[in-house]
Amino acid sequence: MADNGKRDIIICEDVKKWFGDFQALRGISTRVYEQEVVVIIGPSGSGKSTWIRCINRLEVHQEGRIIVDGIELTSDVRNIEQIRSEVGMVFQQFNLFPHLTVMQNITLAQTWVRKRTKAEAEEKAMALLERVGIPEQAHKFPGQLSGGQQQRVAIARSLAMDPKIMLFDEPTSALDPEMIKEVLDVMKELAQSGMTMLVVTHEMGFAREVADRVIFMDQGQIVEEGTPEHFFTNPQHDRTKLFLSQIL
Amino acid sequence: MTVYVAPELKPPEPPPEARQLGAWVWLRKNLFNTWYNGVLTVVLAVGIVWGARGAFAFLLSPDRLWGVIPPNATNYAVDVYPRPELTRIWVTLAVVMVLVGLSSATWRPTGKTSWGTILAVVRATGVAAFAVGLLVPPTFVGRNPLLVGGAVLVLLGAVGIRAAGPAAREERLPMLGVLAGVLVLALVVIWLLPVAKTTKVPWTIEVLVLAAAHLVGRPLVRAVGEKTLKVVLSFLWVLSLPVIYLHLERKPVIPWEVVVSWLPWVLPVLVVGYLAILYASRAGRERAAALNALLVVAALAVWFVPSPMVVRLLMLVLVGFTLAAPTFASSGNGRRNFMVGWSGATFFLVYFVTLAVAETGLETQGDFLGGLNLTFLLALGGMLLSFPIGIMMALGRTSTMPIFRLLSTGYIEIVRGVPLITVLFFADKVVPRFLPPGLDFDGVVKAIIAIALFSGAYLAENVRGGLQSIPKGQYEAARALGMTTAQMTMLITLPQALRAVIPAIVGQVISLFKDTSLVAIIGLADFFRVARDIVPNQPASLGSQIENLVMAAVVYWIFTFSFSRASLRLERKLGVGTR
Ligand SMILES: Nc1ncnc2c1ncn2[C@@H]1O[C@H](COP(=O)(O)OP(=O)(O)OP(=O)(O)O)[C@@H](O)[C@H]1O
Ligand SMILES: [Mg+2]
Numbered sequence: 001m002a003d004n005g006k007r008d009i010i011i012c013e014d015v016k017k018w019f020g021d022f023q024a025l026r027g028i029s030t031r032v033y034e035q036e037v038v039v040i041i042g043p044s045g046s047g048k049s050t051w052i053r054c055i056n057r058l059e060v061h062q063e064g065r066i067i068v069d070g071i072e073l074t075s076d077v078r079n080i081e082q083i084r085s086e087v088g089m090v091f092q093q094f095n096l097f098p099h100l101t102v103m104q105n106i107t108l109a110q111t112w113v114r115k116r117t118k119a120e121a122e123e124k125a126m127a128l129l130e131r132v133g134i135p136e137q138a139h140k141f142p143g144q145l146s147g148g149q150q151q152r153v154a155i156a157r158s159l160a161m162d163p164k165i166m167l168f169d170e171p172t173s174a175l176d177p178e179m180i181k182e183v184l185d186v187m188k189e190l191a192q193s194g195m196t197m198l199v200v201t202h203e204m205g206f207a208r209e210v211a212d213r214v215i216f217m218d219q220g221q222i223v224e225e226g227t228p229e230h231f232f233t234n235p236q237h238d239r240t241k242l243f244l245s246q247i248l
Numbered sequence: 249m250t251v252y253v254a255p256e257l258k259p260p261e262p263p264p265e266a267r268q269l270g271a272w273v274w275l276r277k278n279l280f281n282t283w284y285n286g287v288l289t290v291v292l293a294v295g296i297v298w299g300a301r302g303a304f305a306f307l308l309s310p311d312r313l314w315g316v317i318p319p320n321a322t323n324y325a326v327d328v329y330p331r332p333e334l335t336r337i338w339v340t341l342a343v344v345m346v347l348v349g350l351s352s353a354t355w356r357p358t359g360k361t362s363w364g365t366i367l368a369v370v371r372a373t374g375v376a377a378f379a380v381g382l383l384v385p386p387t388f389v390g391r392n393p394l395l396v397g398g399a400v401l402v403l404l405g406a407v408g409i410r411a412a413g414p415a416a417r418e419e420r421l422p423m424l425g426v427l428a429g430v431l432v433l434a435l436v437v438i439w440l441l442p443v444a445k446t447t448k449v450p451w452t453i454e455v456l457v458l459a460a461a462h463l464v465g466r467p468l469v470r471a472v473g474e475k476t477l478k479v480v481l482s483f484l485w486v487l488s489l490p491v492i493y494l495h496l497e498r499k500p501v502i503p504w505e506v507v508v509s510w511l512p513w514v515l516p517v518l519v520v521g522y523l524a525i526l527y528a529s530r531a532g533r534e535r536a537a538a539l540n541a542l543l544v545v546a547a548l549a550v551w552f553v554p555s556p557m558v559v560r561l562l563m564l565v566l567v568g569f570t571l572a573a574p575t576f577a578s579s580g581n582g583r584r585n586f587m588v589g590w591s592g593a594t595f596f597l598v599y600f601v602t603l604a605v606a607e608t609g610l611e612t613q614g615d616f617l618g619g620l621n622l623t624f625l626l627a628l629g630g631m632l633l634s635f636p637i638g639i640m641m642a643l644g645r646t647s648t649m650p651i652f653r654l655l656s657t658g659y660i661e662i663v664r665g666v667p668l669i670t671v672l673f674f675a676d677k678v679v680p681r682f683l684p685p686g687l688d689f690d691g692v693v694k695a696i697i698a699i700a701l702f703s704g705a706y707l708a709e710n711v712r713g714g715l716q717s718i719p720k721g722q723y724e725a726a727r728a729l730g731m732t733t734a735q736m737t738m739l740i741t742l743p744q745a746l747r748a749v750i751p752a753i754v755g756q757v758i759s760l761f762k763d764t765s766l767v768a769i770i771g772l773a774d775f776f777r778v779a780r781d782i783v784p785n786q787p788a789s790l791g792s793q794i795e796n797l798v799m800a801a802v803v804y805w806i807f808t809f810s811f812s813r814a815s816l817r818l819e820r821k822l823g824v825g826t827r
Contacts, residue, residue, distance in 0.1 A: 109731060112731065113730045113735070
């Protein structure tokens, strides 16, 4: 239980991860409660992606425990697919399926993983396309959309699975400035609707406005965490101060 | 520093009309732009003219026996196939026509072309005919028709293009319509000119069947749904192969007592199969896996107890389906389709085995199918079978499971390391020694299997290349959505990989088509062998080997060239290289 009485939905205990001899995560311990919005910042190579990818097991941690919605991530296959369909993920490079239309991108996993009928899936897809503001693009192919539109489709595709948690790995880093806002607006709306979100981003405006908590990582560990208030007015650690001075 | 502010943003303008280059300007720019290019052009032109004159003088010399080819048309088509049974060939062709017609209505090739393109082809044909007319020996009777006809075509094309103006470039003629036009033209030719005198009627019927199937196909697509029809047709294409083969090689005298004796075996398998698939699709993964283990043991066991071959095969099919059931049949809709698929597979297997055990009532025994028909059957069969082999081997080689990787890598490297002749010979002479006595396949079946195994290894490498070209992000996105490995492969990575390697696959299909000419090594009389050995050795056409080989080369070229053209269109349609 978190202090505010909400349930912990992600629990990480001393999570460690190596790539060969190189240790990418040096013991991450933290808890995320339901409906919390956590923004993760840190220099390149600090292990931000590696950590959130461990949460839906695109990467496998070697030591420590990760518990998502009450289920511990182990090598048992059944758990993994169950977790993955509860945890949506949005990538920096969108990763839409280029051979399928926008509509098919959003309905595919609904029908095959969630076992919905085609009609249900399409209705859901249209509703989500409305929500992210591009219902008119439903029958185009991803290659025919702008980057911002593609990323909004990718968000809709994840949301279609009714996830309890959404992970975002630098969702706006591959976008032109004009398109960043349209994606951030969708994410803000999502945060206000009560979704639990873990967001790796360099968009400090978003962090300041939406985040409940900011985590600063470096060298595979959490260096400092706290409210956006705390970070932008009164950072404590020297490393944090240096980093913030470089990006702000 | 002056300040510039645009008064208002300009609207877009249409692109400038492409400037027509005059012929002289074109020549200057492309062939004579530097002195050494000029020299090269002249030398090459002289070489081409000299070579072409020599070739034409040889081909059109009065010594050539071109007259032997038309009377041998039937030999070329079917070799020694019993003449009273030729209707079987036409019926088989009609079956293929029905499938082609339905497929063209279902997949609806959307390509368009323009009058300009067609007229340009007419003009180019005219230029070629005229050039040939100039190069042939003056004594050749066809010289004047070539010159006059060529000139007429050039004029027709050029005038047509000029008259149509810019409208000639609009791409709005459906490719399918153009193809239909060509077919109608071909029919007109065979009815008006003295070609295909004895086969006019059957050819006309075939074309009508094709057209009818296409026309029936359109409302059918609307009634049944495009997706369902695509799946059904894909199955039918694969199943057409044994059906065609058996129809050509057997006039079955079905041994009903044998078929009835299978019933006590087949019926239980059907009941068990139905229940097993139902259970596997509903119970959790673990229970389904336990059931599968049981079924695998049972499927192996039937090979060791005296039981009909059909049951052994049915059990293998059943194991395949129950293994896939948890993934593909867990929703209501999926389960129904899955059951239909399994019933279909079972039905055709029983049908196939029944025909296979039937006595042939045809007069000639053994492999009598030959000629172009055999070449096509080998190519179609080799192609249809090599795809599943190639795809499975590619998946095996990229799999994370070492045992699959080892097996498929071994297979691919061994097969790619030996010539096709060796594989054919091995299938013909060595494999039968490992089969139970009395069970030997016809040469045609062995050849198809050998060709498919051979081609499958190359295909596997092509598909593997395609799989490796898929960005890691595609796998991650599929995984992040909770897809299983099987779903990810079937829905995301494999379709993209296949699209990416269409050019390589077409190359493979073309070489497979040409490689069928090697089946002579195991005593089959395909098109090439008819041209090389059979026709030139007949009393009426002794000494005509050159003529026959030239004709064979032209026929092979026409087919392979059409394949590569068709694949270019397919590539453009699927947007390979774009998007
Ligand atoms: N598959 C891999 N193999 C080897 N090393 C890896 C692999 N993935 C990540 N690393 C290393 O692990 C470290 C952490 O990488 P990670 O991608 O998590 O950083 P990040 O904080 O997301 O950085 P960025 O802001 O550049 O995305 C880096 O030093 C990286 O080189
Ligand atoms: Mg990263």
